[in-house]
Amino acid sequence: MTQDFAKKQAAKGKKKSRPQSNVPAWVWVFTGVVTGAFIMFLVYLAGLTPKSGGGSSTTGTTTQNSSTDNQRDKPVFEFYDRLLDNEVVVNIDEEELNDAKNPTIYILQAASFQQYQEADALKALLTLEGLDVEIQEFSNKGETWHRVLVGPFDSRSKMAKARSTLAQHDISPILLKKEPDA
Numbered sequence: 001m002t003q004d005f006a007k008k009q010a011a012k013g014k015k016k017s018r019p020q021s022n023v024p025a026w027v028w029v030f031t032g033v034v035t036g037a038f039i040m041f042l043v044y045l046a047g048l049t050p051k052s053g054g055g056s057s058t059t060g061t062t063t064q065n066s067s068t069d070n071q072r073d074k075p076v077f078e079f080y081d082r083l084l085d086n087e088v089v090v091n092i093d094e095e096e097l098n099d100a101k102n103p104t105i106y107i108l109q110a111a112s113f114q115q116y117q118e119a120d121a122l123k124a125l126l127t128l129e130g131l132d133v134e135i136q137e138f139s140n141k142g143e144t145w146h147r148v149l150v151g152p153f154d155s156r157s158k159m160a161k162a163r164s165t166l167a168q169h170d171i172s173p174i175l176l177k178k179e180p181d182a
Contacts, residue, residue: 105151105153105154105177106152106153107150107151107153108173109148109173110148110171112145113145114143114146115146116146119135119147120135126150129165131162132150132151133150134149150166
């Protein structure tokens with residue numbers, strides 16, 4: 001296979017065609033319009049002058065106006081003055097104060113058993129649940145009983161949390177209130 005390289009060189013010498021652009025002409029026009037509008041906007045912003053607070057052209061009033069402007073720029077906090085105007089005086093009785101110092105103590109009786117082993121088994125279960133449990137012996141009509149007590153609690157919220165833990169084990173406790181020692 002022989003090739004004639006002279007024809008290819010002659011073809012290369014012919015007019016070269018310019019590569020065609022894939023971007024439509026309207027995109028170039030739109031880009032030019034947007035760029036021109038942006039430049040005009042920047043020129044408009046450069047021509048704007050900041051608004052002055054007013055005042056005359058004499059130097060004495062100018063310094064006076066600048067000092068009032070500085071005072072106007074500082075924030076004014078009226079909250080503290082309003083707080084003093086709305087002060088509320090609370091009257092506390094001595095009984096309420098003593099109740100706050102000695103709150104009511106709550107104890108939950110989870111169950112009562114004649115056999116100590118049953119009470120001890122329940123105590124072990126409730127201790128594993130994170131409750132403070134103790135067993136208390138008492139006599140009723142000559143028989144010895146063993147109470148399983150949960151607590152003591154100094155707030156109702158702690159007592160309610162323990163009560164919900166007992167309810168998860170199908171135990172309906174009895175609420176016992178211990179009044180503070182006077």
